[in-house]
Amino acid sequence: MRTSAVAHAVRRLEYQKYASFIALVVLFVISAFLSPFFIRPANLVNILSQVSYTGMISLGMAFVIITGGIDLSVGSLVAFDSLLGVMFMNYIMGSVHNELVAVILGILAALAVGAATGLLNGITITRGRLAPFIVTLGTMAVFRSLALFIGNAGEIQSQSNIYGGFGLINILFLPVPVWIMLLLALALDIVLNRTRYGRYLCAVGSNARVAVFSAINVDRVKVIAYTITGMLVAVSSVLLSSRFNAVSTSNTGMGNELDAIAAVIVGGTPMTGGRGTIWGTIVGAIILGIINNMLNMLGVSAYLQGTVKGLVIIGAVYIQRQKA
Amino acid sequence: MSETLLETRSISKDFSSVYVLRDVNVQVIKGEILGIIGENGAGKSTLMKILSGIHAPTSGDILFEGKPVYIHEPLDAKRLGIGLIPQEFNLIRELTVYDNVFLGSELRRKNGLLDKKAMMTKTRELLSELSVNIRPEERIENLSTAQKQMVEICKAVSVDAKLLIMDEPTTVLTQHEIDILFRLMRRLREQGTTIIYISHKLKEVKAICDRVIILRDGAVISTEKIEDLSTMEMAQRMVGRALNQVFPEKGTPTPDVVLEVQDLTVPGVIENISFKLHRGEIIGLAGLVGAGRTEVAETILGVRKAEKGRVLINGQAVAISRPADAVANGISYLSEDRQGSGILVNFTVIKNITLVSLASYCRSILRLILRQKERASAEAHARRFNIKAPSLDTRLEFLSGGNQQKVSLAKSIDAKPAVLIADEPTRGVDVSAKQEIYRLINSLAAEGLACIFISSEQEEIIGMCHRVIVMRQGRATGSLEGERITEEEIMYLATGIREGAA
Numbered sequence: 037m038r039t040s041a042v043a044h045a046v047r048r049l050e051y052q053k054y055a056s057f058i059a060l061v062v063l064f065v066i067s068a069f070l071s072p073f074f075i076r077p078a079n080l081v082n083i084l085s086q087v088s089y090t091g092m093i094s095l096g097m098a099f100v101i102i103t104g105g106i107d108l109s110v111g112s113l114v115a116f117d118s119l120l121g122v123m124f125m126n127y128i129m130g131s132v133h134n135e136l137v138a139v140i141l142g143i144l145a146a147l148a149v150g151a152a153t154g155l156l157n158g159i160t161i162t163r164g165r166l167a168p169f170i171v172t173l174g175t176m177a178v179f180r181s182l183a184l185f186i187g188n189a190g191e192i193q194s195q196s197n198i199y200g201g202f203g204l205i206n207i208l209f210l211p212v213p214v215w216i217m218l219l220l221a222l223a224l225d226i227v228l229n230r231t232r233y234g235r236y237l238c239a240v241g242s243n244a245r246v247a248v249f250s251a252i253n254v255d256r257v258k259v260i261a262y263t264i265t266g267m268l269v270a271v272s273s274v275l276l277s278s279r280f281n282a283v284s285t286s287n288t289g290m291g292n293e294l295d296a297i298a299a300v301i302v303g304g305t306p307m308t309g310g311r312g313t314i315w316g317t318i319v320g321a322i323i324l325g326i327i328n329n330m331l332n333m334l335g336v337s338a339y340l341q342g343t344v345k346g347l348v349i350i351g352a353v354y355i356q357r358q359k360a
Numbered sequence: 361m362s363e364t365l366l367e368t369r370s371i372s373k374d375f376s377s378v379y380v381l382r383d384v385n386v387q388v389i390k391g392e393i394l395g396i397i398g399e400n401g402a403g404k405s406t407l408m409k410i411l412s413g414i415h416a417p418t419s420g421d422i423l424f425e426g427k428p429v430y431i432h433e434p435l436d437a438k439r440l441g442i443g444l445i446p447q448e449f450n451l452i453r454e455l456t457v458y459d460n461v462f463l464g465s466e467l468r469r470k471n472g473l474l475d476k477k478a479m480m481t482k483t484r485e486l487l488s489e490l491s492v493n494i495r496p497e498e499r500i501e502n503l504s505t506a507q508k509q510m511v512e513i514c515k516a517v518s519v520d521a522k523l524l525i526m527d528e529p530t531t532v533l534t535q536h537e538i539d540i541l542f543r544l545m546r547r548l549r550e551q552g553t554t555i556i557y558i559s560h561k562l563k564e565v566k567a568i569c570d571r572v573i574i575l576r577d578g579a580v581i582s583t584e585k586i587e588d589l590s591t592m593e594m595a596q597r598m599v600g601r602a603l604n605q606v607f608p609e610k611g612t613p614t615p616d617v618v619l620e621v622q623d624l625t626v627p628g629v630i631e632n633i634s635f636k637l638h639r640g641e642i643i644g645l646a647g648l649v650g651a652g653r654t655e656v657a658e659t660i661l662g663v664r665k666a667e668k669g670r671v672l673i674n675g676q677a678v679a680i681s682r683p684a685d686a687v688a689n690g691i692s693y694l695s696e697d698r699q700g701s702g703i704l705v706n707f708t709v710i711k712n713i714t715l716v717s718l719a720s721y722c723r724s725i726l727r728l729i730l731r732q733k734e735r736a737s738a739e740a741h742a743r744r745f746n747i748k749a750p751s752l753d754t755r756l757e758f759l760s761g762g763n764q765q766k767v768s769l770a771k772s773i774d775a776k777p778a779v780l781i782a783d784e785p786t787r788g789v790d791v792s793a794k795q796e797i798y799r800l801i802n803s804l805a806a807e808g809l810a811c812i813f814i815s816s817e818q819e820e821i822i823g824m825c826h827r828v829i830v831m832r833q834g835r836a837t838g839s840l841e842g843e844r845i846t847e848e849e850i851m852y853l854a855t856g857i858r859e860g861a862a
Contacts, residue, residue, distance in 0.1 A: 232718050232727040239715060242704045249661075249701045250715045250771070251687035310706055 055356065056304045056319045063326055071333045079329070081210060087325035088213035089272045090292050091318060094299035095217075095224050096154075096265030098317045101300050102228075103261050104241040104309035105161065105168035110269050110296055112180035113153055114289025118273035119183050119192060121146025122283050126195045139199050147270045153179065154266015158259035176293065187285035200281030203274075213275045217318070220268065225314040237261065241309030298324055298345070302352040324348070364426070365390040365554050366411070366442075366523060371420035373406055373578075380406045381578045384420070388523065393545060393555045395569035395586070397562065399598055399762075399790035403578040404558050405447075408525050411556075412444040413437040443516030444525045449508050451500045458483035458496040461515045486514050490544055505649075506537035513544065517553070524548065525556045530564055531788060534649045534816075542568050560790060562591040576600055599792050607823030608799050611806040613641035617675070618810040619691070619779045621660065624669035629655045630834040633669070637779065642801065642811045644825030644845075646818065647854045652834040653814045654696060657781045661686045661693055673778070687716060692777035694769055696784035696814070698761075702768040705757040709749050710738040712756055712767050717775035741770040746796055762793030769797065773804060780804065781812045786820065798824060818847050830854050 067074045074080075093110050100107045125142025132138060153175070161171045194200060205212050228234040236257045239247045247254050277283045303320025305312035327348060331341045366388040373381040381403045388394055398404050409415040411422070413431040421428055424440055431437050437444070451460050458479045467475045467482070483496040492510045500508060509529060516524055526545075530538050545555055545568060559565050565572055566586060574581045574597045581597050619637040624630060630652045637643055645653040658664045660671055662680040670677050678689050686693070695702035703712050714721055714734050721734045738752050745766040749759055756764050765785070772780060782801060786794045801824065805811055815821050821828055828840045830853035838853040840846075 226728075230728050230731075232722045232729060235711065235715070235718060235729065239704055239707070242706055243700075245701045246704050248663075249683050249693060249695060251684040251775075252715075253684060310704075 056302065056313075056316045056323070056352075059302075059352070060319050060323055060326075063323060067326055067330050070330065073333060074330065077209075081214075083322070083325045083329050084214045085211045086328070087321045088211075088217040089276050090295040091217045091299065091321040092213075092220050092268050092272050093265070093292060094296040094303075094317050094321055095220055095314060096261075096268040097293075097296040098300045098303070098305050098312050098314060099224070099228075099237060099261040100168070100265055101297070101305055101307065102237050102241045102309050102312040103258050104244070105258065105261070106172065106297065107157060107262060107265050108169065108172040108293045109153070109157060109175040109179060110265065111289040111292035111294075112176045112178075112183065113150065113266065113269045114273045114276065114292055115183040115283065115285055116153070116179040117146045117150045117270045118277035118283045118288060119187050119285055120149045121270075121274060122192055122194050122199075122277055123186070125199065126192075129195050135196050135198055139196055142196075142199070143274050146274050147267060150266040150268075150270025150273065151263055152266070154263040154269070155259065157266065158262030161262070162255035162258050183285045183288075187283065189286055191282050191284045194277065194281045194283075196281075199278055201278070203276075203278030213279075216271065216275065220271070221314050221318050224264075228312070228314055233257070233260065238311055242311070295321075295324065298349045302349060304356060306356070307353075320352075363390045364388070365424070367423040368407075368411075369421045369423065371407070371410060371417045371422070373403075373410060373415065373418050379578055381410075381417070384575075384578070384580055386573060386580065386583075388554060388556065389571070390554055391549060391552055392570040393549055393557055393568055395565040395572040396556060396558045396575065397560070397565055397572060397594060397598055398575035399792065402575040402598070404575055405527060406578075407575070408444065408527055408556070408558065411437065411523075412442055412525060438519055441520055441522035442525065443519065443521035443523070445509070445512045445516055445527065445529060447527045447531070449512055451508055451511060453501040454499065456497050456499055457487075457494055457503075457511055457514075460500060460511060461486065461496075461518050463515070465519065482518070483514070486518055490514060490517070490547070492544070504537075505532045506534070506540065509533065509537075509541065510544070517548070521553065523554045523556065525558070527558045528560065528788075529557075530559065530561060532649075536648075538564065560788070562594045565594070566591050574598055595791050598790075606795055606798070608802040610642075610824075610826060611640055611802065613805075613810075613826055614639040614808075618673065620672040620675070621656075622670050622672070624656065624659055624671070625667050626655065626659055626664050627667055628834075629664065630659060633659075633831075633836055635829055635836075635839075637810045637812065639778075639808050639810055640805050641827070642805050642813050642825050644821040644828040645812060645814045645831060646821045646828050646850050647831035649816060651831040651854065653831055654783055655834070656831070657693060657783055657812065657814060660691065660781065687775060687777070690778035692716070692772040692775060692780050694772045694780065694782040694785055696787060698764060698768055698787070703756055703764055703771065705764075706755055708755055709742065709747065709752045709759075709767055710734055713738045713741055713770045713774055716771055720775070737774065738770075741774065745770055745800060762789040765789050765793065765797065766800075769800060773809070777809070779810045779812070781814070783814045784816065785813070786815070786817070818850055821845070821850065822847065832856050 097107060097110065121142045124145040125138050128138040128141050129135060157172055157175055160166060161168050203212060207215055228237065236252050239250065239252060240254050240257045244254050276288065299321035300317050301307065302323055303313060303316035305316065324345060327344060328341060331344060364387050368384055368386045370383040370385060371381055372379065372383060384407060396404050406415060410417050411431065413434045413436050416432060422431060429440060461483050462479045467478045469475045480496045487494055487496065490510065490513065494503065494507055494510065529541060533541060548555065557569055569586050571583065572586055572589060572594065573583045574594065576598060616639045617636045618639050622634050624633040633656050635643065645656060647653055655664060659666050662682045662685055671680060673689050680686050680689060683693065699705060714737065721730050722728060723730055735752065742752060747766045748763050756767060769785065785801065786797050789797065801811060813825055822845050825845065828845050828850065829836050830838050830850055832854055837856065840849055
């Protein structure tokens with residue numbers, strides 16, 4: 037008698053866990069029927085590589101959302117990080133005359149800036165006891181504005197030839213950014229599900245007061261989540277600026293925060309925090325990518341694509357809540 | 361007099377094929393106070409939810425005043441004159457008393473705007489009818505728990521309730537407030553209102569009810585006049601077996617002092633609290649609600665900043681500024697607010713049990729969790745604590761209150777603390793789970809754990825503690841030991857009639 041209730045609960049849980057995977061499969065089959073070009077390997081690889089830049093950001097976003105927070109500043113940070121990275125690289129090239137060293141130092145600079153800005157977000161939120169939404173709304177404006185100011189609202193070209201190449205290399209049929217996204221997902225999935233930090237992350241988001249009484253340093257857990265997000269943003273920035281070998285201060289990263297949040301939510305992580313899924317987030321990002329791709333192939337106006345994306349997000353959350 | 365107000369005919373209810381109620385036949389007689397008792401999970405709350413329209417029965421009929429009725433939603437119940445006073449208050453803190461009383465049935469003027477004056481007057485009348493002294497324009501957040509309860513009753517009565525259902529109304533009340541509530545209930549009965557009273561506290565059921573219905577495993581076990589049943593018999597029928605000695609034999613504390621508290625003071629909250637706690641000793645903190653007992657615990661744990669005083673562990677002064685420091689120093693806390701600061705309801709049994717002590721289940725710099733070790737430890741606790749859960753991977757929201765509390769206790773002691781502060785360890789827990797919790801704390805003490813036992817139930821304090829510190833208004837008014845721990849002595853000290861030697 038009792039066991040059947042449990043079996044029921046377990047089924048419900050499993051459903052929730054795999055809902056986004058099922059949605060992906062369904063979407064994949066429908067797309068394959070709608071367009072013969074869809075299942076061509078070149079197109080699929082193209083979808084993955086388009087998704088990978090915001091995909092890795094959404095992994096950090098998943099951590100932040102699990103703590104019950106949000107990070108709206110990631111889009112602006114993509115512009116800010118890549119701008120500082122490329123400018124630093126150009127500066128080093130002018131003085132050292134060793135291109136490889138300059139590229140490496142530029143990348144390290146971008147990563148350092150990413151970590152520092154994430155840390156700043158986290159510390160402001162925890163020390164200041166401010167709502168994550170407010171703080172990151174503020175830093176979103178700040179970093180975009182700083183990027184525009186420093187870059188004179190224009191495009192900054194990289195002066196390196198090596199830099200512009202590595203983001204496009206294929207390894208085993210897949211471009212480097214896709215591999216990096218998958219490796220990061222692998223690592224963060226282990227962090228979330230197998231380590232103490234991952235457990236604490238869920239505990240903090242589930243009930244911060246219980247976490248405090250359970251001897252967990254809640255502030256530190258949160259700060260680390262925002263810092264990880266900042267670093268992932270930096271990785272994405274480096275790959276993105278490498279792809280164009282340039283940074284556009286006004287366009288780069290525009291709207292990335294919404295795409296990242298959407299991927300997390302569509303992937304099955306609840307906005308209320310307390311639990312979440314890394315692979316689900318990747319699936320969420322791919323679902324959004326496929327929808328984009330299909331709308332393009334079917335010749336739907338680019339202006340209408342936002343409407344479809346928006347409805348998918350709302351629908352996904354609605355379905356999850358119904359089954360929860 | 362013995363006219364039937366409400367009758368259920370073989371009501372059954374299942375949740376996805378698990379029966380929670382089976383063929384329940386209940387008669388409620390007009391103008392009586394009917395007690396319904398049973399262990400956690402016996403089906404009391406489900407039955408009441410069916411009567412008030414929150415759940416629909418799977419099968420069976422309800423007759424109200426002799427006519428079959430269908431109660432599909434709370435509004436139907438309201439129309440029939442059935443009012444439910446839930447365990448958790450349904451009041452909006454930011455609104456006034458009269459706003460809350462008329463919530464959902466506001467009085468309006470002809471132009472459609474709220475007629476605040478009329479609502480205020482009507483509320484004042486209702487309150488004075490109940491002889492309750494609360495201003496109608498007071499905000500709910502400024503009221504005491506008991507006053508909030510009065511407002512809930514007022515709200516239920518305002519729609520001319522013929523049947524009032526009270527679900528565990530006294531859990532959060534002090535003895536004085538309970539007396540007021542009982543007076544009010546008797547007056548309502550005189551005015552012709554019928555009351556169903558659900559409670560774990562058998563003494564109170566004995567004191568206030570006319571008849572009592574005992575539920576066990578979703579079925580009615582017996583229906584008796586209250587004078588035909590002693591509290592002991594009630595408890596035995598609830599559990600379905602004879603209850604032996606409720607409290608285990610007290611052990612003997614050792615002379616080594618584990619924890620010493622000196623002159624702990626938080627201005628306006630607690631004042632000069634000092635005591636020594638020995639290995640294997642259970643020391644009780646007694647007093648009325650609001651006497652500052654939980655605050656003493658919170659100060660020791662570093663949740664509150666002490667202005668003066670210090671805490672010594674094994675004779676060494678320690679600096680504790682947050683619960684993590686307390687745990688590091690071997691002090692664990694079992695919270696009185698189980699769901700608010702004790703357990704994570706959406707975490708599994710395992711993950712809850714190891715939350716405080718997670719560091720000891722981790723390996724390498726990556727802090728990977730050793731899942732098998734974690735599971736083995738949780739299994740050991742589940743066996744020792746007799747935690748009834750479908751599996752250790754079940755989330756706590758699916759467990760009964762008593763089992764949640766056992767998990768909470770397991771969580772508190774998994775880090776093998778030297779000191780356990782157990783704050784209301786049996787709140788909202790049924791008779792047999794209570795007994796198990798007493799046994800556990802007692803056996804832990806026998807193994808050398810020192811325990812601070814905070815409770816509002818004097819029986820527990822008397823049955824469990826070697827020594828009792830009674831508090832009143834943030835101060836220790838006296839300390840009792842051995843034979844001197846009696847209900848009267850505690851009450852004298854708690855109410856300030858006498859100040860004993862500290």
